[in-house]
Amino acid sequence: MKKILFTGCGGQIGSELLFAFRKEYGNDNIIASDVSPKIKQEILESGPFISLDVTDRQAIANAIDEYKVDAIVHLAGILSAVGEKNPQLAWNVNMNGTVNMFEVAREKGIKRILVPSSIAAFGPDTPHEMTPQRTLLYPTTMYGINKVANELLGSYYNAKYDMDIRGLRYPGIISHKTAPGGGTTDYAVAIYFDAIAKGSYECFLSENTMLPMMYMPDCIKGTFDLFHADKSQLTDATRYNVTAFSVTPKMVADSIKKHIPNFEITYKPDFRQAIADSWTDSMDDHLARQEWGWNPEYDLDKMTEEMLREISLK
Numbered sequence: 081m082k083k084i085l086f087t088g089c090g091g092q093i094g095s096e097l098l099f100a101f102r103k104e105y106g107n108d109n110i111i112a113s114d115v116s117p118k119i120k121q122e123i124l125e126s127g128p129f130i131s132l133d134v135t136d137r138q139a140i141a142n143a144i145d146e147y148k149v150d151a152i153v154h155l156a157g158i159l160s161a162v163g164e165k166n167p168q169l170a171w172n173v174n175m176n177g178t179v180n181m182f183e184v185a186r187e188k189g190i191k192r193i194l195v196p197s198s199i200a201a202f203g204p205d206t207p208h209e210m211t212p213q214r215t216l217l218y219p220t221t222m223y224g225i226n227k228v229a230n231e232l233l234g235s236y237y238n239a240k241y242d243m244d245i246r247g248l249r250y251p252g253i254i255s256h257k258t259a260p261g262g263g264t265t266d267y268a269v270a271i272y273f274d275a276i277a278k279g280s281y282e283c284f285l286s287e288n289t290m291l292p293m294m295y296m297p298d299c300i301k302g303t304f305d306l307f308h309a310d311k312s313q314l315t316d317a318t319r320y321n322v323t324a325f326s327v328t329p330k331m332v333a334d335s336i337k338k339h340i341p342n343f344e345i346t347y348k349p350d351f352r353q354a355i356a357d358s359w360t361d362s363m364d365d366h367l368a369r370q371e372w373g374w375n376p377e378y379d380l381d382k383m384t385e386e387m388l389r390e391i392s393l394k
């Protein structure tokens with residue numbers, strides 16, 4: 081791979097993952113794109129950026145031709161909470177945007193595309209503890225429905241057109257550089273910022289809502305590693321379970337209290353509680369560990385220490 085197109089690079093994950101790829105391939109070989117005009121200066125200054133709406137198939141084709149793109153990291157999307165407020169937008173971006181990427185890639189002979197999936201692929205019927213990779217997938221959110229369809233569509237294109245589409249089911253991703261884009265696990269980012277700024281946090285999930293999570297450096301490493309893994313090792317390429325640790329809001333608060341003893345948390349669950357309740361508590365990610373060496377480095381306390389230090393520096 082010589083030239084890689086990134087979609088949705090202005091988002092929480094893209095704005096960091098992009099730099100791991102620019103470091104590896106050279107700045108000019110990673111084409112950043114997003115539909116949003118609010119793109120950080122460091123992205124614009126470090127390499128090519130184009131304004132690209134993934135629902136516009138012709139615009140994708142033009143970008144691929146112009147930059148001679150031969151692989152894609154497709155991160156553009158509408159996340160769970162925003163998707164529940166505007167399901168039609170979520171369908172358009174998450175479904176039509178993804179099929180556009182696959183179709184243009186197929187027409188132009190591009191094989192490798194990375195598309196993240198999510199724990200939102202799981203639903204209320206899915207076993208909630210140590211959820212297997214192959215399991216019941218009947219999500220009740222528009223975002224979850226889109227993610228299951230994307231996983232299946234990727235496998236279909238791989239089988240039918242000999243493509244090389246890969247994906248991982250991210251849990252909630254916690255980071256301090258770019259604000260999350262409207263997901264159900266966003267509390268686990270906001271809690272750290274409010275702990276530093278106000279010494280207190282009002283959580284939109286109840287105190288014992290257990291969800292799998294991961295710190296951004298592990299997300300970047302895992303995504304980078306799956307993208308580069310030997311294809312012959314991947315037996316279930318579009319839907320790898322990956323997780324680092326499972327936590328409740330109370331557990332995150334207790335971890336923060338080790339550094340800020342007076343930190344206070346209150347709970348006021350909103351519509352996101354029902355979404356969180358339909359998701360899994362913990363995941364079995366042994367296949368990712370076996371097949372491409374997934375091995376997260378951060379647990380809750382190690383992440384808390386770094387999050388509080390980095391946010392304090394801001």
Ligand SMILES: NC(=O)c1ccc[n+]([C@@H]2O[C@H](COP(=O)([O-])OP(=O)(O)OC[C@H]3O[C@@H](n4cnc5c(N)ncnc54)[C@H](O)[C@@H]3O)[C@@H](O)[C@H]2O)c1
Binds near residue numbers: 089090254
């Ligand atoms: N952050 C998480 O906790 C998490 C968890 C599970 C899965 N994921 C998945 O990871 C991927 C990246 O997520 P993220 O957290 O960076 O999301 P984000 O919401 O922070 O960023 C998404 C980006 O997509 C862009 N976008 C929206 N509509 C677009 C369009 N029509 N054309 C082009 N760009 C468009 C937005 O402007 C935004 O910059 C998504 O597929 C998401 O579903 C994220």
